[in-house]
Each structure stands twice: as structure tokens, then as C-alpha cells.
Amino acid sequence: MDHVASRRRFLGGLAAGLGAASGFGFSRFVTPAAAEQLRRDGKRMLVVWLAGGASQLETWDPKPKTETGGPFLSIETSVPGIRVSELLPRTARLMHHLTLVRGVNTKENDHGKGHYLMHTGRAQGPGASHPHLGSLAAKFLAPEACPLPGYVHITPGGGGRSGTEAAFLGPKYAALHLGNGRPPANTTRPGSINLAGDAARHDLRRRLDDRFAQRRRTAETEAYTSTYEQALQLMEKREIFDATKEPVRDQERYGSHDFGRHCLLARRLLEAGVTFVQVSHSNYDTHNENFSFHLEQVGEFDQGFSTLIDDLAARGLLRDTLVVVMSEFGRTPQINYLYGRDHWASAWSIALAGSGVKAGMAHGRTNAKGTEVTDGQVNAASLFHTYLKAVGLDPRDDYEVDGRAIQIADPAASAVAEVLA
Amino acid sequence: MPRPRGWSRWVLVGLAAFGLAKGRAGAQDTGALPLHERIDRLIEVGREGTLAAPAVDAEFLRRARLDLTGMIPEADEARAFLDDPSPYKRPKLVERLLAAPEFARRMEVVFDVMLMERRPDKSASSEPWQEFLRDAFARDVPYDELVRQVLRADGADPAHRGPARFVLDREGNPDALTRDVARLFLGRDLQCAQCHDHPNVDDYKQAHYQGLFAFFNRSYAIQDAQGRILAFAEKADGDVTFASVFKKKVKHATRPRILDGPELAEPTVAKGQEYRAYPADKVRAIPTYSRRDQLPARLTSGDVPEFSRTIANRLWAMMMGRGLVHPPDMDHGGNPPSHPELLALLTREFAAMKFDVKAFLRELALTRTYQRSSEPPPGASAEASAPEALAVAALKPMSPEQMAWALMQATGLLASTRKTVEHERLDVDPKFRALAAIDAKRKAFVDDLVERAIYERLKGNVRPFVSHFGGAPGQTQDGGQATVDQALFVANGQPIQGWLGPSGGNLTGRLAALNDASALAEELYLAVLTRRPTADEKAEVAGFLAGRDKDRAQAVGELAWALVASTEFRFNH
Numbered sequence: 003m004d005h006v007a008s009r010r011r012f013l014g015g016l017a018a019g020l021g022a023a024s025g026f027g028f029s030r031f032v033t034p035a036a037a038e039q040l041r042r043d044g045k046r047m048l049v050v051w052l053a054g055g056a057s058q059l060e061t062w063d064p065k066p067k068t069e070t071g072g073p074f075l076s077i078e079t080s081v082p083g084i085r086v087s088e089l090l091p092r093t094a095r096l097m098h099h100l101t102l103v104r105g106v107n108t109k110e111n112d113h114g115k116g117h118y119l120m121h122t123g124r125a126q127g128p129g130a131s132h133p134h135l136g137s138l139a140a141k142f143l144a145p146e147a148c149p150l151p152g153y154v155h156i157t158p159g160g161g162g163r164s165g166t167e168a169a170f171l172g173p174k175y176a177a178l179h180l181g182n183g184r185p186p187a188n189t190t191r192p193g194s195i196n197l198a199g200d201a202a203r204h205d206l207r208r209r210l211d212d213r214f215a216q217r218r219r220t221a222e223t224e225a226y227t228s229t230y231e232q233a234l235q236l237m238e239k240r241e242i243f244d245a246t247k248e249p250v251r252d253q254e255r256y257g258s259h260d261f262g263r264h265c266l267l268a269r270r271l272l273e274a275g276v277t278f279v280q281v282s283h284s285n286y287d288t289h290n291e292n293f294s295f296h297l298e299q300v301g302e303f304d305q306g307f308s309t310l311i312d313d314l315a316a317r318g319l320l321r322d323t324l325v326v327v328m329s330e331f332g333r334t335p336q337i338n339y340l341y342g343r344d345h346w347a348s349a350w351s352i353a354l355a356g357s358g359v360k361a362g363m364a365h366g367r368t369n370a371k372g373t374e375v376t377d378g379q380v381n382a383a384s385l386f387h388t389y390l391k392a393v394g395l396d397p398r399d400d401y402e403v404d405g406r407a408i409q410i411a412d413p414a415a416s417a418v419a420e421v422l423a
Numbered sequence: 424m425p426r427p428r429g430w431s432r433w434v435l436v437g438l439a440a441f442g443l444a445k446g447r448a449g450a451q452d453t454g455a456l457p458l459h460e461r462i463d464r465l466i467e468v469g470r471e472g473t474l475a476a477p478a479v480d481a482e483f484l485r486r487a488r489l490d491l492t493g494m495i496p497e498a499d500e501a502r503a504f505l506d507d508p509s510p511y512k513r514p515k516l517v518e519r520l521l522a523a524p525e526f527a528r529r530m531e532v533v534f535d536v537m538l539m540e541r542r543p544d545k546s547a548s549s550e551p552w553q554e555f556l557r558d559a560f561a562r563d564v565p566y567d568e569l570v571r572q573v574l575r576a577d578g579a580d581p582a583h584r585g586p587a588r589f590v591l592d593r594e595g596n597p598d599a600l601t602r603d604v605a606r607l608f609l610g611r612d613l614q615c616a617q618c619h620d621h622p623n624v625d626d627y628k629q630a631h632y633q634g635l636f637a638f639f640n641r642s643y644a645i646q647d648a649q650g651r652i653l654a655f656a657e658k659a660d661g662d663v664t665f666a667s668v669f670k671k672k673v674k675h676a677t678r679p680r681i682l683d684g685p686e687l688a689e690p691t692v693a694k695g696q697e698y699r700a701y702p703a704d705k706v707r708a709i710p711t712y713s714r715r716d717q718l719p720a721r722l723t724s725g726d727v728p729e730f731s732r733t734i735a736n737r738l739w740a741m742m743m744g745r746g747l748v749h750p751p752d753m754d755h756g757g758n759p760p761s762h763p764e765l766l767a768l769l770t771r772e773f774a775a776m777k778f779d780v781k782a783f784l785r786e787l788a789l790t791r792t793y794q795r796s797s798e799p800p801p802g803a804s805a806e807a808s809a810p811e812a813l814a815v816a817a818l819k820p821m822s823p824e825q826m827a828w829a830l831m832q833a834t835g836l837l838a839s840t841r842k843t844v845e846h847e848r849l850d851v852d853p854k855f856r857a858l859a860a861i862d863a864k865r866k867a868f869v870d871d872l873v874e875r876a877i878y879e880r881l882k883g884n885v886r887p888f889v890s891h892f893g894g895a896p897g898q899t900q901d902g903g904q905a906t907v908d909q910a911l912f913v914a915n916g917q918p919i920q921g922w923l924g925p926s927g928g929n930l931t932g933r934l935a936a937l938n939d940a941s942a943l944a945e946e947l948y949l950a951v952l953t954r955r956p957t958a959d960e961k962a963e964v965a966g967f968l969a970g971r972d973k974d975r976a977q978a979v980g981e982l983a984w985a986l987v988a989s990t991e992f993r994f995n996h
């Protein structure tokens with residue numbers, strides 16, 4: 003016990019030293035005690051990313067029987083006065099857990115730039131890049147010694163790491179992408195090495211490292227050796243990436259489609275203690291056949307998402323987990339000649355639930371045809387402030403990067419107070 | 424390990440003679456001494472007792488090999504160096520490494536990463552760019568000339584597509600270019616001075632950003648239908664005016680200007696004569712007077728001390744593990760160099776040696792500072808042993824490329840590839856091998872041919888190391904953060920597991936054929952860690968193999984892996 007405690011103190015001291023030496027530190031970021039409090043609180047985040055730009059009119063802000071409304075009707079929800087598209091029957095029954103933000107105006111109609119804007123709360127400029135929400139969570143909410151990755155992204159496509167999401171926070175806080183829900187690479191022992199051999203080679207590695215460290219121990223050498231211990235722990239926990247270990251009944255409830263499986267995997271990861279999970283559902287970029295496409299796609303979303311919210315609530319996880327459903331933008335109220343809707347950032351919606359936000363309300367509104375925000379307009383930067391506040395982080399704190407102080411969230415914006423609990 | 428005492432005195436005498444013999448005599452005082460000696464004196468004055476002991480031969484060999492050729496030596500090479508009794512073997516080694524084709528390759532990687540920061544190939548391909556860099560260092564093109572070539576290239580001439588990657592894969596964006604010219608060539612990140620004077624750095628002015636921007640403000644990118652940048656074009660008009668966002672009413676104007684230097688005097692071009700090629704659809708505009716063309720010559724004119732200072736600091740960081748100014752793109756009054764006089768000396772001397780990178784690195788490699796042990800002296804405080812004190816050699820995490828090539832060397836893949844390549848290229852005609860023996864020039868030619876062929880075969884192996892150990896594209900690449908997926912990659916992934924399987928003359932194949940545990944330990948330690956094992960370590964190896972007769976090949980693979988995964992291997996120490 004003593005050994006563990008002193009080792010921890012030692013590591014703490016080293017970490018401070020490393021921050022100073024590499025020119026990277028956190029000037030007035032939450033005090034160590036406050037940071038510890040946050041970690042103990044176990045705040046988590048779940049982002050459901052509807053890639054390509056989901057239509058607000060076929061989801062959260064329907065305008066039935068208008069020239070822009072399309073063929074679908076709206077339905078009542080569990081909250082009197084709030085109606086959503088009839089494509090969301092299961093989610094509608096859980097509206098008392100959700101908050102809709104219907105006055106989103108992000109003014110950015112480009113996929114790449116909209117993606118950047120919604121993930122970082124800042125407009126993309128040449129030469130500068132900012133950390134994604136998930137990297138922030140991994141940095142500030144995830145327990146330092148936890149072997150699990152802080153930022154896991156379940157994608158419909160490829161896996162691996164690109165490292166770009168963390169920007170100047172460094173690759174440790176970048177997303178681990180689980181391609182089509184597959185477990186991360188290299189988490190099983192090579193076939194040529196048996197259990198005893200694996201233990202033997204790691205033992206020898208530890209002895210070599212201890213000898214080296216007797217005279218040459220730095221924060222970097224310490225960080226390096228600890229990654230091997232974390233790797234071994236992660237290999238032991240490899241099953242948390244395998245949603246087929248969940249009861250068959252649950253697998254059926256989430257749906258037999260990829261998105262359903264990915265939502266079940268998200269539940270499993272959040273329960274296992276992963277701090278930030280993003281599930282991407284692809285692809286909502288419906289320039290043609292918007293309606294038939296949303297009918298199918300939103301159906302999958304409705305099943306997977308509603309089951310996940312239901313479970314998080316039933317298991318007491320929703321209280322400490324901020325849920326965000328968003329896209330790079332919404333879709334045009336005008337229906338084009340291919341029955342499609344095009345990119346539209348000036349009046350669209352996102353949905354929130356869980357930690358730090360109100361439940362059972364809709365904030366902001368658009369006009370009758372959905373062509374303009376008429377009340378409670380918010381932009382991407384103010385939403386980003388809101389997410390951070392909702393999990394107990396102060397968006398006005400600074401990162402200090404190479405001698406520059408950079409406010410965590412865009413200084414020109416502030417949180418949407420109306421939706422914060 | 425026994426530490427050879429007294430070698431340093433001998434080497435010093437040798438080195439001094441070496442320096443003088445090369446005729447690098449300066450004007451006054453210490454100027455008569457070679458640069459490496461003047462560097463050391465500036466660092467050592469008043470520091471007696473806190474300096475680390477000289478690095479042992481093994482440590483020096485490994486360090487110099489990694490820094491100058493990007494990989495570790497083979498076991499036999501290490502053995503030969505360690506057993507060489509010559510007091511001059513260190514300067515001789517430095518000369519040999521600087522002359523090797525692997526030096527040009529190493530510098531190609533260093534400058535590629537420094538200038539492109541692992542941006543993906545978008546509009547320009549990496550290959551001609553890397554070939555351009557390798558060729559420049561193989562021919563000892565001075566650094567100022569290299570920069571001129573990079574900044575002049577606009578992508579239009581297919582023959583100069585290589586250097587044009589600098590501009591093309593920054594999207595031909597004037598702001599991105601302004602920022603990176605300031606960061607990479609002037610040591611100043613002026614990003615936050617674009618819209619107002621820098622909020623935290625008094626020395627960084629909006630006028631600095633805008634003055635540099637004025638070199639690029641008339642330039643624009645020409646794209647093809649897929650959005651690939653084909654070339655950089657330029658208009659004949661357009662001026663830079665700016666105002667601070669805090670004082671929007673006070674307008675300023677600037678012509679092209681480097682930091683606090685004078686604004687460029689610009690010629691008046693007669694009306695109707697503005698263009699050599701008028702802008703039109705699918706025509707690349709070429710103005711009679713180009714603002715952008717003025718930058719390369721101005722920047723390297725000798726009137727801009729920041730230019731020499733920045734590269735001197737970056738090359739110092741490459742060798743010593745940390746810049747005298749750190750981070751290298753935050754050079755300003757509030758972040759002074761750890762050794763101001765030393766940086767001033769390096770700035771002057773690098774310009775005086777006409778930006779000869781090889782000559783400069785030679786001097787750094789010959790310093791006692793570079794050749795110090797990475798073990799702090801007993802009882803030294805953490806502060807006295809911090810990297811910026813230069814009293815103890817820094818532990819440098821290997822770059823992704825160094826990791827890949829060091830592993831290919833350690834596991835024997837490089838040697839077996841060399842054998843194949845030499846057989847294919849040189850045994851075609853018996854005269855070829857004899858050719859190399861005629862003189863140094865012919866030998867260099869043959870060495871170069873072989874290095875290129877080996878590189879072509881093995882370069883694909885580097886990619887997974889870059890994706891696991893490299894920084895994010897467009898971000899500073901120095902340092903490197905340890906992550907769990909790196910450890911998983913080393914522990915369980917390919918290609919390392921494959922390289923550790925016994926095959927023919929590779930490392931584990933050789934080891935498995937050795938019955939004597941002590942001989943096995945020596946070969947293993949020399950191949951992976953570039954040193955001989957201690958008695959304890961030999962016993963440890965023997966203990967590991969005891970009782971593993973039935974699966975000896977497995978056991979040998981596990982042993983080799985433990986060394987490969989050790990801190991001692993991971994760091995250049």
C-alpha cells in the first residue's frame with residue numbers, strides 16, 4: 003500500500019515536471035482537488051453523430067402539412083406540447099428524458115468544416131486546430147491511470163487511430179476508432195507466444211526497465227513503461243469491446259442492424275467506465291430521395307437510440323452521462339426536384355439528455371416552414387460551452403500551449419443557460 | 424560496465440588537432456579554437472562537478488548512429504568499434520557517418536518532418552519531395568539554398584514538383600504559408616498576431632504577421648476539378664491593409680517586410696506591362712514583378728539573423744534533444760534561450776560556415792556536451808540535470824523512423840536485405856565490387872546505389888511506426904507521447920512479431936544456433952542495445968533459457984522482445 007501511494011506521489015511530481023518541460027501545462031485549469039472531484043463524479047459523455055447531416059424536419063422539428071414539411075406527420079411525445087416526427091415513435095415515448103434545441107444556426111454548409119465546427123466549437127482556420135470534445139473529455143474527465151481509452155468512437159467503417167482529434171493535447175487523448183464495432187487492434191497475444199511465455203517476457207522487460215530507471219528515470223521513461231502495464235490490463239478487459247457477450251435478449255432489443263449493435267456496444271463501454279463514447283450513424287446526406295432514406299435510417303436510429311436511453315436511465319447512468327445527438331448541419335426546408343434536401347445550417351436541431359441538462363423541454367423555435375430561427379437562436383460555439391458546463395468543466399478556463407493561453411471554448415460565446423439544469 | 428578512464432583527455436587532444444588541421448581558425452581569443460571547443464567552454468564555465476561523466480563508447484556509438492544515420496549499428500559494427508583501441512575513433516566514426524548515404528536519408532527525414540509536419544499527400548506527392556531533400560543533403564546543398572529552392576517552387580514546372588510540396592500541400596493558402604514561414608524559418612508562431620498584436624507575447628506584432636503576409640497576398644492556388652492544387656499563381660496588384668480588431672478605426676498598410684526589417688522598395692510597372700502571363704481561364708497568371716519571388720532572397724540575405732538563429736536552434740535540438748530556445752517556434756523576449764551567448768555563437772557561426780549543415784553537425788557531434796553520459800552525476804539535483812542545463816545528455820525518444828530502422832537493424836532484416844541487394848546489384852559483373860575499391864568517389868557511388876535499393880525494399884515497413892508513434896499531421900512533431908496502442912503494437916503486432924521469428928541469419932536465427940548462453944547474451948545485447956551485457960545480465964539470460972530446451976526458439980524470441988520493448992531501446996540515451 004505504501005509503495006503504491008509513494009509511487010503515485012512520484013508520478014504526480016513527474017507529471018508536473020513534464021508539463022513544465024514540454025511547455026505544455028494548464029495555467030489556471032481546475033485545481034487538482036477539483037479535477038479529482040470530477041473524476042470521482044465519473045461524468046461521461048455519449049455523442050450520437052448522424053453523419054452527413056440529418057434532416058431536422060424528419061426528426062426533432064417536423065413541419066407537417068406545410069410546403070416544406072414533406073410527407074411525414076408529427077406525433078405526440080411523453081411531454082405534452084412537444085411533437086416530433088412520426089419516424090421517432092420509440093424516442094417520442096422517452097421525451098421526458100430529452101431536451102431539444104431547435105434554434106441551431108451554425109452558418110456552415112460544408113461537410114468538413116461543419117464536422118470540425120460541431121466537434122470543436124470553433125470555425126476551422128488555416129494552420130490552427132483545436133481538440134475535439136472527446137479529447138477534452140479524455141483529458142479532463144478520464145481517470146489518469148485507467149487502462150481504457152478515454153475517447154472511443156464506434157464507426158460504421160474503418161478503425162484505428164488518426165491522432166488528429168486531440169490536436170495539441172497529444173495522441174494519448176485522440177480517438178480510438180472501433181471500425182464497425184470491432185475491438186481495437188493488437189489486443190490479443192501473438193499466436194506464437196503462450197501465456198507463460200508472455201508473462202516471462204514481460205517480467206524480463208520489467209527487470210531491464212527497473213535497472214535503466216535506477217540512474218535514468220524521467221517522466222517520459224515512466225510514462226513509457228506504464229503503457230505496457232496498461233496494455234496488459236486492456237488485453238484482460240478485451241471483452242468489454244465485444245457486444246456479443248451481452249444477453250441475446252438485449253441484442254434483439256437494440257436491433258439486428260449495425261447501428262443497433264453499436265449502441266449496445268456503447269452501453270457496454272459506458273458501463274465499463276469509458277469516459278467518452280461516440281457512435282456514428284451513416285449516412286444522412288440525402289440530396290436525393292430524402293424521405294425514403296430517412297424512413298429507413300431514422301427507423302434504425304429510433305430503435306437503437308431509444309433502447310440505449312432507456313437502459314442508461316434504468317441503470318442510473320443517465321444522471322452522469324451527457325448525451326448529445328448532432329450532425330454537421332441540418333437539411334434544407336426546400337425539397338429539391340430529386341425529392342432531396344440539401345445542406346442547411348441556418349435553422350436546425352440537436353437533442354440533449356442526461357448529466358447537467360434539463361429534461362422534457364424544447365428550447366428555441368423556427369418559423370412555420372422551418373426556414374428561419376424565430377426564438378432562442380444558438381450557434382456551435384455556445385453549444386460547445388453548454389456541453390462542457392453540463393459535465394462540470396469550465397469552458398472559460400485556459401489551456402496553455404507553448405506559452406500561448408487558449409480558452410478551452412470560443413471566448414466569443416457562452417453556454418445556453420436555458421437548457422442547463 | 425567498466426568506464427574507460429582517461430580517454431577523454433586523449434580525444435580532446437586529438438579533437439583539437441583535428442579541428443585545427445581542418446583550418447577552422449577564427450579571428451580573436453577563443454576564435455582560434457574550433458567551434459566545438461568554444462561551445463563546450465560556454466557551457467562548462469562554472470559548472471564543474473555538476474557535469475555528467477563522458478558517455479562510454481557504446482553509448483556514443485549508438486547515439487551518433489541514431490542521430491546521424493537514423494538507425495543503430497549492427498552487432499559486428501558495435502563489436503569492432505568497442506574493440507578499436509584508437510583514441511581517435513570517435514571523430515573517425517563521426518566522419519564515416521557524415522559521409523554515409525544513410526546521413527542524407529536521415530536528413531531527408533528530419534527536414535521532411537520539420538517542414539511538412541506529416542501532412543498527408545494531397546496535391547503533391549511525397550516521393551519527389553523526399554527525393555529532392557535526400558539529393559540536396561547528398562550533394563551538401565547549403566541550407567539557405569535549400570530554403571530558396573523550396574520557397575521559389577510554385578508547382579508549375581514538373582521538374583520542380585518536389586520542392587513545391589511545401590507550398591502545394593499547404594493548400595496554397597497565404598495565411599497558412601505566412602504562419603509556417605514565420606514558425607519554421609523565423610522561430611516565431613505569429614498565429615495569434617494575425618488580427619491584433621499578440622495578447623501574451625509582447626514581441627509579436629500584428630505588423631510582423633501582415634508584413635510577411637504581404638509576400639503572399641497576391642498569390643492564389645490553381646486547382647483541378649478534383650480540388651488538387653496544380654500550381655501557385657500570382658496577381659500583379661493587391662495591397663495589404665490591416666487594423667487591430669481592438670482598434671478597428673486605425674488602419675495600417677504594409678508592403679512586404681520581414682519582422683522589423685525595412686519594407687520592400689517596389690518597382691513601378693508601366694501600365695499594360697503588369698503581366699508576363701495575364702490571368703485568364705486556365706491560365707496561370709505571372710506578374711512582371713512578383714512579390715512572392717522577393718521572399719527567398721530577402722529571407723536568406725544575411726540581414727535576417729532570425730533565419731540563421733532558428734535553424735541553428737533546430738539542429739541543436741536534433742542533436743541534443745532540446746532547443747536552446749524551447750519550443751523552437753516561440754523565440755521571444757519572454758522565453759529567452761537557456762544559453763543566450765551560445766545561441767548567438769551558433770547563429771553567427773552557422774552563417775559564417777555558409778549554412779553547411781554537415782559541417783555544423785560535425786562540430787556539435789564533437790562537443791563534450793554531446794558526448795556526455797545520460798546518467799546524472801551522483802547526488803546531482805533534478806534541476807542541475809534538467810535537459811536545459813546541458814550538464815547531462817537528454818533521453819530522446821526515438822522518432823518513428825528511427826524506431827523502424829533500428830528494429831530492422833536489430834532483428835537482422837536490414838543485413839539480410841543488404842546481402843540480397845548487393846548480390847543482385849554487384850554480382851552481375853565481377854568488376855562491380857572491384858570498382859568500389861578503386862577510390863572513395865566510386866565507393867560513395869556504389870554505397871549510394873545500395874542504400875537506395877535497400878530503402879526501396881524496406882520503406883513500406885516504416886508506415887505502421889509512423890501511424891503509431893508519429894504526431895498528428897500539421898502539429899509539432901517533437902517529443903512524442905507514450906500511448907497504450909503503441910505498447911500493444913510492440914507487444915502483439917506486426918511487423919515486429921514477424922521480425923522476431925527465427926529465419927536464417929536473422930537475429931533470433933543466429934541466437935538459436937548459439938549453445939553457449941554467454942555468447943548468446945553478448946550477441947543479443949550487441950545487436951539490440953549496442954553494448955555488451957554485464958555479468959549479471961549474462962546470468963539473467965542463462966537463467967531465462969534454463970529449462971527451455973524444448974522451446975528454445977520461443978524463449979530466444981521472448982528474450983529478444985524484452986530487450987526491444989525496454990526503455991533502453993526505446994530512447995536514444
